[in-house]
Structures are given as C-alpha cells and as structure tokens.
Amino acid sequence: MAAVANAPSMHPELLEAACHGSCSELTNLLNGGAADVPIEVVVDVDRPARPPASSLLLEGVTPDGDSALHIVAAYGYLKKARAVYDKAPHLLGARNGGGGTPLHRAARAGHAAMAALLVELARGEEVAGEDGRVETLVRMQNGLGETALHEAIRAGQMPTVAELMAADPFLARVPDDGTSPLFLAVSLRHEEIARELHERDKKLSYSGPDGQNALHAAVLRSRDMTELLLNWNKELTKKRDQLGNTPLHFAVSLETGTRGMLPQYAVPVINGTSITSFLNVVETPMDLTMLILEADAYSAYQPDEQGSFPIHVAALAGRLSSVIILLLKCPGCASLRDTHGRTFLHVAVMKKRYDIVRYACQTPMFSSIMNKQDNEGNTALHLAVEVGDWWSFTCLFANKEVDLNLPNNKQHTPREISVSSTPTGLYCLLHSRILIQQALISADATLHICRRDIMKKGPSTQSDAKIDAVISNSTQFLGLGLVLITTMAFGAAFALPGGYRADDHLKGGTPTLSTEKVFQRFLMANALAFICSSLAVLSLVFAGTPTVEIPMRYMHYNISIWLSFNGVLSLGTAFVLAIYIMITPVISGTAIMVMVVFSSLEILYMPSLVEKLVKFMIVVCGRVGILPVMLRSEMPKVMLLTIWPLMVIFGWQEYAWRHMWHYVPVAEKLVT
Template sequence: MTAVATAPTMHPELLKAACHGSCRELTNLLNGGADVPIEVVVDIDHPGTVCSPPSSLLLEGVTPDGDSALHIVAAYGYLKKARAVYDKAPHLLCARNSGGSTPLHSAARAGHATMAALLVELARGEEVAGEDGRVTTLVRMQNELGETALHEAIRAGHMLTVAELMTADPFLARVPDSGTSPLFLAISLRHEQIVRELYQRDKKLSYSGPDGQNALHAAVLRSRDMTKLLLSWNKELTKKRDQHGNTPLHFAVSLETGTRGMLPQYAVPVVNGTSITSFLNVVGTPMDLTMHILEADAYSAYQPDEEGSFPIHVAALAGRLSSVIILLLKCPGCASLRDTHGRTFLHVAVMKKRYDIVRYACQTPMFSSIMNKQDNEGNTALHLAVEVGDWWGFTCLFANKEVDLNLPNNKQHTPREISVSSTPTGLYCLLHSRILIQQALISADATLQICRRDNMKKGPSTQSDAKIDAVISNSTQFLGLGLVLITTMAFGAAFALPGGYRADDHPKGGTPTLSTEKVFQGFLMANALAFICSSLAVLSLVFAGTPTVEIPMRYMHYNISIWLSFNGVLSLGTAFVLAIYIMITPVISGTAIMVMVVFSSLEILYMPSLVEKIVKFMIVVCGRVGILPVMLRSEMPKVMLLTIWPLMVIFGWQEYAWRHMWHYVPVAQKLVT
C-alpha cells in the first residue's frame, strides 16, 4: 500500500493571521518566524517511513471546507496579504476548495473588485513569464455548479467586480455555453444595470439557462423592461423551448392571478403550491407581457408544450383574462386549439373555475363555435362545469342559449345525468352549488340518460346513516347556540320596553309609556314573533338532533328550524329598528334616520353572501326558461311568501291596531293617557 496524500488542516495561527491579523504577522509566519508544527502523513504499512514536509508546506493547509490561505485573504480583501501568500505559493491562485471555487470566486462573492483585479494581475504576470492564456484560464474556471467568478459577482450585485472581470475577459459572459449563463442569473435577480453592462461588453453573450430555458424565460417572470430589452436584442429567443416544451410565452401567461373580494380574508385559505392573495397592494398589477411577445413573434402562440398545451390553455389555467383576450384578438385561431385531451381553453377555464374567462367566452359571440365542442371523452364545457360543481361557471354556460343542455358524452351521460351521479348521498344546504346546478337543469327540463329510471346508477360515494346522523347533530349544535341567543334577547326586550314604564301614581301605573304610539304596536308584534319563532326553532332542533328519531323526521325538523330561525332573525332585526325609531325620532329625528340607514346598509352589504347564489339562479333560469313559466310552475311565489310573512304580519298588525283598536279608546282615557 502506498501513502495517501491528504490535504493537511490549516494551522490556527495561519488562519488567524489570514483572517484579521496584520500583514507583518502573516509575513513573519510565512518566513518561519514562529514555531509552527506541521502535520505529516505516516504510511502505516511501513512504520519506519515518515514523510516530513519542509516548512514551505505551511500554506498547503486548508480549512474544513477546503479554503486555502489565498481563499481567505481574497474573501476579506487583504491585498498585501494576498500578494504575500502568492509569493510563497503561486499555485494557490488556481486552487479549488471543496465546492470547486477558486480565490477569484471568493473575492467576487465578497464584492472586492480591487482584489479581483489583483488576482487577475498576478495571472497576467505569469503570462509574461511564458504561461500563455493564464488570465483566461483563471477567470473561466468553474466551480461544481458550473459557475465562474462572474456569476458570484452578479449574485452579490457588485457592478465594479463585474466590470473588472469583463475587462479581463470580454467573452466571459459566454461561459458556460449551456446551463445558467451570467445573463440569465442577472435577469433572475433583477440586476438590470448588470444586464445592460454584460450586453454592452459582448453582443454575442450566452442566453442559456437551466433545464433548457433561456434568458427570456426568466425575463417575462421578472421585469417588463428587461423583457423588452431581450426582445430588441434577440427575437429568436421567443421560439426556444425548455426541456418541457415551454416557450417564454407559456411562462408569461402562467402568472396566476388571485381573486380579491370586497373584504379582507381574515381566515386565509392556503393550497400547497399556490400563492396566497395579498391584501397589501404595494406591488403593481401583474405585468402582462403577452402583447410584447406576440408583436415579436406571433407564431409562438401556436407552439404547444410537451403535454400539448398551447399558451391559450396556460393562460386559462392561470386565470389570466387579459392574456386570454390579447391572444384571441391577435391570434383568433387560438380559440379552437386543443390540447392532448382534446380540450379548448374554455374546457380548461371551467375545470379550474376561472369564472372571468368563462364569462368572457360566453358573452362573446365569436366563440359560439366552441360552446358545444367536445373533448376526447365527449365532454363539453357544461359537462365539466357540472362535474366539478362550479356554480358560477355553470351559470355563464347555462345563460348562453347556444349551449346544448342535452348533449351526451361518450358514456351517453348528459349534464343532468352527471349532476345526479356526481352528488354524493347526504344532507346539503339549499345554496350548495351542486344542488343549485341540478335545480337549474331540472327547471330547464334538461334530459337524463335514456334508460330505465329505476335502474339509474347511484353516485360514486355514499354516506351511511351514522355519518348523516353526525352531520345533522353537528349542524344542530351551532344553529341551536344562535337560536338560544335570539330567544334570550327577545325575552329580555319584552320586559325592557323602549321608553320604560309609567310611574305607580299614574292611573295606568306600570304600563308601557309608549303604548299609545303606532310604531309601538309593530315593535310588540316583531318582538313576539322573534321569541315565538326562535323558541319553536329550538324545539325543532331538539327533534333534529335526537338520535332516536328516524332520519326523515330529523330532516323535516331540521328544515323547519332553519326556516323559523330566519324568521326569528328577521323579526328581531325589525324590532330593533322600530325601537330605535320610537325612542329617538321625537327628540332627534336625524339620528334615528341615520341609525336606520346604517343598519339597512350593513344588511344590504351582508345579504349578498347569502342570497347572491339564489338571485343568480333566478336570473339565469328566467333568462333561459322565461319569467312567466317560472312564476306559474315553480314554488318561488310560495318561497317568497314564506320568507317575508313576518314583515307582513308586523306592519299589517301595526296598521290594524292603530286604525281599529286605538281609536275605540274613550276620549277621556286618551286625554288622561
């Protein structure tokens, strides 16, 4: 066995002197002015043989990550120390650490332009001594990541270091010819000045990036200005595809946009792999570079990726309505392009629930030809909307009379058939998207599959009675808590009437002071209805939440409790408004009016969260079927009556009590009152 040459560990005194000691201290150490022990390598097979290196091997020591003394002084920018180390060990100029980096990498990483210049000058001195190409060799040396010192300077954002390296080798921006080029790195880090500097130094620099990408792939995701620069420098970049077949246009249209509501999201839903929607508008709207790329190369809109998706499909997938519009206006043929599954951009938008894009397509007459286009499985966009349960996308398609509601797919399933089979057994809210979709299809008399109705297949998943029991029990707990609060407030209001009570020495002592007011009669009725409805709703919830009661009866009482709960809330809100009106109007009428305006405004702002789906349902069904058939054949009149009957009773009783009861009170009694 032969001796194995291993790099010795750097002595602590040398490491200290290289890091922060004086240059004289380091020089004395290198000249042998200190008693420094040197590590040796022993051949264990020949114990008598000991390799004792000379004192000059002190500089052969390295740190745990493989840095030599020249690496260290270069990283700290100590010019005199660097020259002193080089004078003793010139071979360290090209020495590599464990990551493959040279001292020049260390200097560039730390942003020491003067140190980089010194190292280049030392290499140039070796050229004078007869070693040709020494400078080029030094500056083009790559670490294990395939990066030169120029990459390190760009990553650190040091313009002076970049200039020094490009001066040493004007063609350095061409290295490497594949992988991450300096230009790609500068663009990805948004160093626009460095990008311009690299191009000005070398017009034929490398545009390559990782995974087959080029600099334009990075620019479209980073900066509009840099994208324009690259398009003006090299339009051929628009045609280059990465290893997955994506062109820069695929990247440009893939910037996903988040939906913003009127209110901030206090509970933020997070989907792994998807960015959240920020409520801080510190960044401008997403840059739409589709127009610039299409102006440079319109044919890029017709280049698919390896999965067959064209840029129009990617834009629909990401919800980029502006990109979709630009693509369709500049390249109308994109509308009929299909991916490997035979899907158009409308199919993709429906599957990803991109409501804005679906609405745009359905409201634009030029896209009528794709409304009923079927994919490889025979599904139209309506089939997919029903399958994924997208209510808002479904309403756009349903409202478009060009859309065929009865078209079967390859399995002979119509949209209504899919709606029936894709809804699992269970208990659903009336406003559930799948329930509303099926209701709309039934209202439009959409057809089912041609087969015996008693042999219709059940849905893919079912719930056992135990699971249904758990759903009802959990629902009744939350609803019951709210109903108890309503009942308590209504009960308390009955004994804390607005205006208080008459004094005991009054002929009608202990009676309500405002009992003679017309609005007071309405307040009493509203409060009574709130108490009665909430109490009965609690009773129904008891039946609905009792496991010993059979499921159908629990269904019935659960529905009754929801109806009574809504009536109780409506009555309690009306009682509050009437109480405010009675107490404040005689004194400050303006305040009373303002309170009622604020109360009504908040209700109007809140109600869309509850009724927007049902309102949209009525609009699209009436538009498709007609208003008269809906009103005559449906149960909507009954639903409306059961919804507003508390208001009819409250204000009807108020008017009746004032006209037919109060006026019969003897005049003398009125005067006493």
Template sequence: MASSSDHPRDPTSVAVEGVVASRPTVVIQPELLRAARRGDYEGLKVLLHRENGAVAATREQIVVEVRDSVPSTRVVAVADQPLPVPSSSSTLLAGVTFQGDSALHVVAATGDGPGFVKCAGLIYQEDKHLLHGLNKNGDTPLHCAARAGHREVLSSLIALAEQEGGDERAKDVLTRLNGRRETVLHDAVRLADEKLVCELMSACPSLARFPGDGTSALYLAISLGHDRIVDLLHSEDPELSYSGPAGQNALHAASLHGREMTKKILEWSNKEGNNAIIGHADESESTALHFAASAEGRELEEASSFFTRFLFRRPMHNSTSIRLLLDADQCSACRPDKRGQYPIHIAASMGKLGVVALILDKCPECAGLRDARGRTFLHVAIDMRWEKIVDYATKNDTFASILNMQDNSGDTALHLAVQVGVLRIFRNLLRNRHVSLNLANHKGQTPADLSRSTIPAGLYYKTNARMWILWSLVKANALNGNDRRDHFQEKHILKLDESKESKKMTEAAQMTGIGSVLVATMAFAAAFTIPGGYIASEQKNGGTPTLAGSYAFDAFMYAVAVAFICSMLATFSLMYSGMATVDWKIRNNYFNDSLGWMWNSTRSLLAAFALGVYLVLAPVASTTAVGVCILTSGTLLFRNREVGRILICTYTLHKRLGIFIWVRLATRILPIILQSYFVYIVIFVSPDHCSRVLTYMFIYPIYLKRILFNPKNTIMPSALFVVVD
C-alpha cells in the first residue's frame, strides 16, 4: 500500500492543525501586508507608486536583452507574453490573505485614526472594487471595521461609498449580508457601541430592517441583554425587523430575559399593529410562551449546598413574563410544539413550580393536556424527578382526574415513580387515595410488578429506595398483574451472574476490610491507653486504672470491648466473604453479617470517644465535656436512615390506609429500632446485667435477620428472648 508520502501535496492548500485551508490564487505581498497593518500611509504610497513605475522598465529591459540574443521574429512574442510579476498597483492589491482579506480588509480591521483612514482612501483610489469585496466569511471591509469598533475608518468607507454612488450606493454596502446573514449593524450591536449604532442608522435609516428573515439587529441586542441598544434601534426606526433565527422573533428572545423586555416588545408590537408575533411559532412550532416556560434552567436548583441554593434562589415573581404572555394570548397555552409538548410540559420538565401553578390558574384546562407520548405535566415532572411539582399536584384535589391517566405505553404516574426510584416522589403519590395501585400498563405490569423488576440481583444495598418502594406497595396491598408468576420471573426478574457477583463481592470485602481492621486497631490501642492513666506501682492497687470504678469508666471499657470484638468479627466475616472458593451464598451471608458487625463497632468506638473525653474533662470543664458528648451523639443519625425511612413510609401508609397500619407494622418497626440501638444498651446498662446483654448482642442479630427477611418464618421477636434465656 502506498504511503501518504508517495502522493504529492496539493500546492494550493496548507494543513493547519488538521484543517486544510485553500491557498489564495494571489497571496498578498509581505511589504503590502506590513504597511496595511501598521497604517503606514507613506510606505504604502511608495509601494504602490513604485509598482506602477516598474512595469514599463521591466518590459523594455527584457526586449533589449532578447534582441541581442535571439532572432527578431521572437521579439513580438516576448513583448506580448504576460509576465508573472505584477504589472500595476491593481495587480498588487489583488493579493489576499488565507482568510480572503484584501489590503482594505486588513486596514479596516487593524486600526483606527488618521493614518488608517488615509491608507483606506489610498487603497480605494487605486482599486475601487475592494470596497465591495468579500473575504471567505462574506465580510466587506465595513464589516471588519465595525467588528473592531473602528469608527473613523468605518465613517470614511461610508463616505467613499456615497461619493461613488450617493445614498443608494452607501445603502447597498451597509445592508450587504455576510456569511452569517448579518449587516454591519450587527457587529456594532455586539460591541454595544451606541455612537456607532447611531452613525450607522443615520447613514441608512432602514438598516435595522435587514435581514427580513434571519437574526435581526433587534433580536441580537435582546439576546445580548443590551437594553439601551434595543431602545435606540426602535427609536431610530419603529418599523425595524423583529425576526430571529430558526423562525423565531424578538418576543422569543425577550421571553427569556424577563418581564421588562417582554412587556416592551408586546407594547411595541401592539402599537405598530404587529400582533402576529405574539402567537408566532418558530421552526420547532415553539411560541414565546414555550421559551418563557423554559427560562431559568435547573443549574441553580441543583447547587451543591443549601446555602448556595438559598443565596441564589430567584423570587417567584420572575414568572410575571408568563403572566404577560398569557394575558396577551391565552390560547398560546394550548398550542403544542412539534413534539406535542405544551408550555405546561416545558415548565414541568424544568421544575418551574411557579410557572406550572400560574398556567393552571390562568388556564385550568391545561392540566389534562398530553404530549405526543401521551404524558401529562405530572408524568413529565416525575420523569425529571421534580418532587415539588408532584407534591403540588397530589395535594390539590383539582388534579385528581389526571393522577391515573395513562400515557401511550399505559404507564400511570405511579408506574413512572416506581421506574424513577425516588422515594419522596413515590410517597407523594402513595399517600393520595385517588391514586390507583393496581392499574396495569400495556405490558400487563402493575406498579408492584415494575417495582419487583427494578430490584437488582446479587450484591446491593438492601435498604435502598427501591426496596422501600416495594415494601410500601406490599404493605398497601398492591396487586400483581395477571401473568403467571413463573413467566413473569423469567421475563422481568433480573438473573444472578455469580461470576460477576463474585468479583464484586471480593472487591467490596477488600474495601470494607480496611475499615474493620482500622477500627480494631483503634479499639485495641484505646483499651490500654485509657483516660486518666494508671496508679503508680508503689501505691496500693498499683498498675490499675486511676478512674476505675466510676460509671463512665465502666461504660468506656465496655464500649472499647464491643468495638474491638465487633470489628474482629467483621474482619473474620470479610475474610470468608472475599474467598472465591467459598460458595457464593455463604459468602453473601458472611458479607451481610460483616456489615452489621461494622456498624456496631463504629457506633461503639464513637461512644468510647465521647466517654473518654468526658472522663478527662468532666472534673475541670463539665460544660465542654457535655458539649462533646452531644456533638458525638449526632453521629447516631448515621446509618439510621432505614429507621427514619420505615417510619416515614409507615406514616405515608397511615395517610392512605388509616391509623391501624401502625399496629400492623409494629412488629416490623420495633425490632429494627432495637437492632439499630442495641449496642448502646450493652454499653450503658448496669454491669450486673452485662452477661445477658452480651448474649443478646451476639445471638439476637442473627435470629433477628432471619425473622425480618424470611417471610415464611412466623417466629415473633418476643419468642427470641425466651429462647435466649
């Protein structure tokens, strides 16, 4: 195969960072480019005049040399043959840069002032067509001057155009569109140069009307937030163009920039009888109301901290632009875009509760509007995980009719909430008694079926949100679909991949083992580096702890002992769970047990820390000692989320099923609470009962787990104490 080096490179192209730029036919001469960029009028004048005077001498010299060496029959041929060198200043000015900029483009874009103005005039006198010449971006020298803010050069170019053909010629140059379909005025608007805008509008009063079907100068000024430029453009020409890109108009842009700009555009359009822009839709069939509903994205809503969200929260009255648009045309709330989405769907997808509430207040009929996928605004809010909108819809009885609406796939809002897996959204729907728990989608799946199909197989966090969703549906007596359960499991229940799960188990055991060994090391060190030190050996009971015998010291020692024992048990369990030679189910049991030991060991170690600090500080700084204990007790909330979740889910079921749900679930709730805080009972109870308590601590969790997670087991937790005793 031939290599790339076997092919000659095209001499008319140059590769720059992977982009091939075509070489111009005539490259601008370095002397000319340097003089133009420096605004060197004298140097440019000498260069152009020298080129004009060099042509005749060059031809005469060639003819004389030919007559001395060749027959006279060839003299005429040589004299008539075109020469490769420039023959005049026009030919010299024909050179351009690789961007297609002529010498006049270079002068206009590089500088401003008398020197550059004189250079522009000199180049124009030598070659007038350069004033209308375009570079590769379609820019004229006037575009370049306006983009750079060179007011004097731009004025001189406009004056040259007027000298050439009067106002019409100047208008033709000023209204010429470049490759982006923009006039000189657009570049002045980008700079927010009010004086330059005024000069351009004075030279061509109708300049703001161009282009008629693209990004107008007014649209651009609104988009950039240049309010003074917007007012200036309208004052200079009230009949200016309102058009924007992709079929939009100025109202689309104004709706994204707040109430004042929206109000201004609406007032101008009403005065000029241009009411069509209110209901005008762009190429995606989106109206200004669609744009306003999408304003202010979710970036600030998802700020990383509460304080950031509080500081940057925007007030609810920002939705007044929506109010203005609805007051001007309420029918726009019922106009869909190409995807069938109405403004209320857009507001719901962006999490704009104020906008949703305002649209429903003005147009209550919008509540049941469906998009092309058959979804209501409630479906959209759930899909985008906006809890506040779901909470608003489920608390208002006005929207009871949409709670069970099914989309094109047959999914209700509850189906989507189960798929999304956000517990708060699910609870908002579950607590509303109008929400049906047993509707099946087009696949025959009820919310309970969907919930079961979302539970992962193998190693996962057993108390995640999806588990609580399934638990809540089961306790609420939600029904399954009509499929045979064996067929349902084959089609929808995830299968266990033991090889993949084995690798996951090994990695998890390694990571967790680091924590268990660390806790064991700290507990071992704390057992022999006790607070208060030891009694001197020459005294009575020498070598024993100084603070021994006090309640706080006894509790400290029990906390250290429990932390060490539990962490060691966790380490041993993790060793077995990390062995690939052990059966996966046994490894899984060991790993789950290790997590329980780890939680107990860390709780005990925290208690030991608080007690140790209390022992040292209480005699001299009791307030500080109590404060440290209180701060440390705040860590009790860690890992107790499942306790909070079961209480919250039970409260949600209470809203739907009544108060008796607490009685039904008491046997479920109390053991979990007891298990979570059992280690503190061991630490702080009377030492006389420690032997029994330790027995409970080590044996009780094993039986408790079997009771809680085995639905066929009918042993009650109360019976466990009898067995242990």
C-alpha cells in the first residue's frame, strides 16, 4: 500500500498513550500537549492552509501500517476511539499494511462494543450527507479479500458477528467469489455462527477458495453441519471445484490408516500422509456418503478432472464403508472407469486396499469386473502381481471367476509379470513376491508364449554379487542368535529340572525324573536344540566364507536357516516341558497357563509369517486341490522339515516307552 509506505512513523508518545495511557493523556496530546511534532513549511497556493499539529500527529503509523484508530480499536478503548475520530475522521476507513481497517482490528480482537461504535460513527457520517457510509465501511476488504465479518468469525465472537450483521444484513454475501463468511464458519466448526448467518440472510454466499463451496468443507468437518447445509441448499452437491471435485469426492476421500493392536515405538511417517491412531479409531464417512447420495444420487456418477468417480476416490482412500454405500445405492458405479480404464477394483489393488479387494471378491454381483481390463489390458490380478501385494492377490486367486492366464496388451500373463517384476536378489521363502510365484506355479498358470531359452536369463556377475552381499550381511546376525541358542541348550543339559539322585542311591548322580515320560521328552528336545543350532553355526561358517564358491555358500545358507528354525522350535519345546515338569505336581493350573501364554507369545511374535503360510495353504488348496500343491509347491516340504523335531521328540519317546521300557530289569523298575 503506497499510502502506508509513504506515511510518517507514529510518534512514540502517541503510541504509548494509545496503547496504555489514559484517555485524558491521549486527549491532552491531541490538543497540543507535550509531543514535539516537526512542522514543515510548504508553500502551495493550490492547497488549503496546513492542518493543525494534532492532525499531523495522527498521520503517523506503526511499522505494520496501523494508525492510532487501529490501535485503540484493537484494545477496545471506546473513549480514545471517539477522541481520535473527532480529530481525524478519515482514519475510520484507513487501511494498514495488510489492507485492514480499524473495524477489522476490532472484530479480530472480539470487541463487539468497539465494532458497534465504529459503525455508529459511520452512520453519523450518513446523516451528514455521505450515503451508504455504513455499508461501505463494513464491506471493506483487506488484502486477503476478507471483511470485518471474517475476522469476527475467525475469532469465534458471536456478539461481534451479530453487530456486523445488524449493520448490514447482506454482509454474508461478500465477497462474490472466494472465501465467504459461511465457508469460514463451517471450516472452523463454528456451527452457531453458521446458523446465525443463515438466519439473517437466506441467500448468503456459500462460496469458498478454489471453486469450493461450504459443503466441501462441511463433509470434512462435521456430520451435523453437512446435514444442516443440505437442508439449506441441496444444489451444493452438484458444485465442482477447480479440479472437478464434488462434495461427494471430498466425503469419500478421508484416507483410513491400517494399524495393528501393538504399539509402535518407531513410527513410520510418509510425507503428506497422516499417522494413524493406536486403535485406528477414526470417524467413518458412511453416514456422510449416505446423506449426499440421498440429496443427489447423480453425484455418484460425476467425475473429476482426472476422470475419477467417487467410487475410485473411495477405493483410493481405502474407505470400505463408502464403497459399500456407493455400490448399494448406485450399483452402476461398479463398472465405472477412470481415464486409464480402471475400475474401483483396479484402484484398490494398486493402493493395496485389502479390505475393499476382499469385499469385491466375496460379493457375487461383482464377478463381471473380476477380469475387466484397463487401457493397458491389465486385470486386477495383473496389478496385484505387479505391485507384489500378497493379501490382495490371495483374494483374487481364491475367486475362481478370476482368469489366471489372461494376457495384457503386451501379451504378458500374471505369472509372466511375476517373473519380470521380481528384482534380482535373495529372498525369504515367505516373501510376498515369492509366495505369488509359488501360488501361480501350483495352479499351473501359463507364461508368455515365446522361446524359453530366450525368456530365461542366465546368472550374471552382478546378481552373484547381490546374493553374496545378502548372505554376508545375514550370517553375522543369524550367527549371534544361533550361538545364544547353543549356549542355552548346553547349559540346560547340566541344570536339569528335578535335580539329581543322592550318591547313596542305586543310580546315584543320575536325574531324579529320568523315568518320567515328560522328562525324556525334555531331554530329546534339548538335545535336538543343541545339535541343530551347532550344525547351523557350522553351516554359517561355510556360508559366510568368501573363499567358498557361491553355489555352496547358498546351499549352506539355506541349511543354516532350516536348522535355525528347528533349533528354536526344539528349545521352545524344551522350555515348555521343563515348566510342566517342575510346576505340575504342585500347581497344575499355573503350568497349563504358562504354556498357553508362551505359545501365544510365540504366535504373536511372528503373526505375519504364520498368517502368510496358513493363507497360502488355504487359498492354493482351495483353488487347485491338495495334490497339486504337494507336488508343485515348496510349502508342504518346508512345513514338514520345520516341524520334524516335534515328531522326533514325542514320537521317539512314545516308541521307547512302549517297547524299550519292558527290557529294563524289574528290580530297577521297583527301585525307581
């Protein structure tokens, strides 16, 4: 503002008197008191005589452009405001650096009495012959295009809002374009103020920034306010912002986060995405979606500028409740495509929205879109394989309506995409991309039609280097765990539960519970834990030695992992059996509870691994049968090789107890 930039600085005595001094001090100063105001001598015959010193004093402004009237208005000093106005009436409409008037400052501070006074002063000017002075004052806009009513709403001051609306009943219609007072009240959740604005002017403005309207803000703020606006004006559902979004697009776009029940000590943060709460308790937009559809069902068929319909936005945000409402109220939404030719199922798969994919796959009415292809010929299964989402893949794979061999425009089948989209490296067997390939192989899914010697690429030096790096890094951490297991198993072999027999006993120095069935199981479990962990450490030595060739390192690395699982399982079993032996004779209930808790913690410790394995067996066996899975998949072999220690621990003990126990001398049996 040029006028503010060229204005002189406010005299310190005037600033102090306006902010903290008494009214008499300010009046004395304005009447020619102590302030020493420099007087410039200017000879200009075309201008009137130089104004008195008090008027020059009031021409000064603060660094942000506030005049004396701005300051006293902000502090709510009514008498001072009258005194300043009497000396300089033109300050009533003066603007500061931000374009705000004294009325803006009074409204922002929530001084309803000061706002009323300023309006009264403007009305006095109307009596003096300046028509429309009140309307001009209250409708003056600052640099942001906001009136004093906006400032009062932002401060949440209902009395000030009432004063301004009483001065100009049509003030809520200003500005014509941009953020209206109603939009601001809705966005700040001032429902009472919104009601007051509508009560005083039924034709108020609903506009907001970027082409939005108040309903766009309401659906993201409050259900009650959304219902209120729909009762006032149902046409708001048809209004689109600059990007083509309707209020329904906003209502279904509230992204839902996925969290488990366990607390997160290391919280992952993605720029632009809000973190989720511990219990993932968020307000569901189901009722908002229903409200908008009841007001205007056609809004479900209105796309944005990118061609995305509300059903696509809901799938993108992971809002299952909104998807269900949209599909139940408007079944035609299921086949709607965006500019890429994708249905809501394609979008849900790409964003890994498992709940929505599961709902679509379990609902028979959506069978027609299971194999629908986008502009590139990809079905939902193609995309699930490409992004490597195991959970969405299982839903599609379990649905027998899904074609596993349908090629896209590049003639690539899902299995071909699975092969080509998996980067070179060494993977865990339960890695999502490996499980996807295992499932497709078990179902005998086809590959791209071409020469197999061209499709297959031999190992490269680069791939060998990646595998070598993975093995070298993994052996360090795996070795620490295996050494710990070996140490624990070794110590347990000489600190047996129940202790040892006395030296004067027939079998002095031997374990007291040596003839107990459970104790024999404990010994077998502990021995297997020691043997498996020791052999696993030896295999890790070969796997981590750079001088050994890659194939042998790879083989021993796999052996060490297999034996590690066996060692952990055996050690855990030995622990449970030892607890059972020591506590059961005294408190059997506690022993059972300890074993239950221990088993539960083991399952909770690695839920994703167990869940993935179980899910694989269920969906693959359900699709292709048990025999093909046994013949084509690695999973049954892995499961069998993992649980064999349990078979040895309990099977050998039963065999020995039934067959070998009969050969123990009768005298020894009686003694023991």
